[in-house]
Amino acid sequence: MTTAKGAIFVVSAPSGAGKTSLVKRIVKDVSGITVAVSHTTRPKRDGDVDGKDYHFVERKEFEALIAAGAFVEHADVFGNYYGTSHAAIETCQAIGDDVILEIDWQGAKQVKQGLPETVSVFVLPPSKQVLLERLQGRGTDSEEVIARRTAEAVDEMRHLQEADYLLVNDDFEVAFTNFTAIITAVRHGTARQMLQHKEMIDELIG
Ligand code: 5GP
16 A cells, blocks of 8 residues: 655644644544644743754754755744744654644745645634633733733734634534544545555556
């Protein structure tokens, strides 16, 4: 059986949409799909693991990687560099997996330009009210910080029409089921199925 190179799914969303939880659930419960680990210059947060959540690097190192052509895409997101390396995607594809890139709209646009077969998915919160509640978090942040986060979220959502698929994350289980349906549909594309079932198809029509 010959297998096709894994598909690339790009997932974008404003913070507060629940994108990370959704992607974590996909990786846990859907076989044959992994997340490409991005590089970033943002400082580590509590619980962040280098090499797992991100490859944390200094700005100089990031700029050297840009100059060396290491990235499929990179962008300045809220003052820090973020980027997906060719190596991160190849690591996932080398084990035969489909790949998820959890990146912002600027990165999604670049990946789509370079690799048009990429499937992009945008995740939305169900309402402004829910978005605000999620952005307020533990209620310890100043009004100014929350206003900035809200403005950034709205800026991101203005790009929703650039995606191939739109998921509203109201009921988490429904959003998860719909996401798996997108993955299943992509896996049943004719070109991919023809590669996967080459011998059978040759026997049927060869
Ligand atoms: P955070 O720092 O909260 O993990 O992520 C902040 C934003 O950066 C999110 O919108 C996230 O999707 C985006 N991001 C994470 N990794 C990448 C990447 O490799 N490239 C781009 N363009 N954006 C990324």
